[in-house]
Amino acid sequence: xxxxxxxxxxxxxxxxxxxxxxxxxxxxxxxxxxxxxxxxxxxxxxxxxxxxxxxxxxxxxxxxxxxxxxxxxxxxxxxxxxxxxxxxxxxxxxxxxxxxxxxxxxxxxxxxxxxxxxxxxxxxxxxxxxxxxxxxxxxxxxxxxxxxxxxxxxxxx
Numbered sequence: 001x002x003x004x005x006x007x008x009x010x011x012x013x014x015x016x017x018x019x020x021x022x023x024x025x026x027x028x029x030x031x032x033x034x035x036x037x038x039x040x041x042x043x044x045x046x047x048x049x050x051x052x053x054x055x056x057x058x059x060x061x062x063x064x065x066x067x068x069x070x071x072x073x074x075x076x077x078x079x080x081x082x083x084x085x086x087x088x089x090x091x092x093x094x095x096x097x098x099x100x101x102x103x104x105x106x107x108x109x110x111x112x113x114x115x116x117x118x119x120x121x122x123x124x125x126x127x128x129x130x131x132x133x134x135x136x137x138x139x140x141x142x143x144x145x146x147x148x149x150x151x152x153x154x155x156x157x
Contacts, residue, residue, distance in 0.1 A: 011041050012041045013036075014037020015035055016035055017080070017082065018083060019032070019033050020032045028108075028109075029044070029045040030044055030105055030109045032083040032105070038079065041055050042109040043109065053111075059078070060078065078094050081095045083103075084130065088104055090103055096124070097116075098123050100116070
């Protein structure tokens with residue numbers, strides 16, 4: 001994390017929530033940063049520095065369509081909460097959009113959306129964990145349940 005703040009100077013989004021380092025499989029190491037302000041940024045290791053590579057913004061409209069005032073303001077807009085490296089990409093639970101995003105990460109750190117999976121209204125997924133043979137999402141307002149993203153994640157791996 002020290003290298004990220006010292007070298008990249010910005011995560012290119014509001015409120016870095018989580019940093020994940022992808023396994024070095026195809027050249028340079030890629031670092032993903034989930035920004036609570038509605039995006040995921042990637043940085044690529046170049047020597048001793050991290051260089052900005054790509055930004056994937058979650059459209060603000062995705063949060064507002066699920067907004068329920070009784071759940072508080074957290075679901076008024078997208079809030080990617082973490083990035084779990086998986087296959088050639090990452091699973092990104094989004095507290096504000098009640099979604100789990102699956103993104104691919106290219107060799108140069110470029111991010112591309114593969115699929116968005118809508119969770120139940122108010123679930124607010126914050127974390128994901130890999131459990132063979134599926135992926136599970138833990139929501140902030142309900143108990144852990146199998147994620148519909150599991151089949152997608154397995155197929156995309």
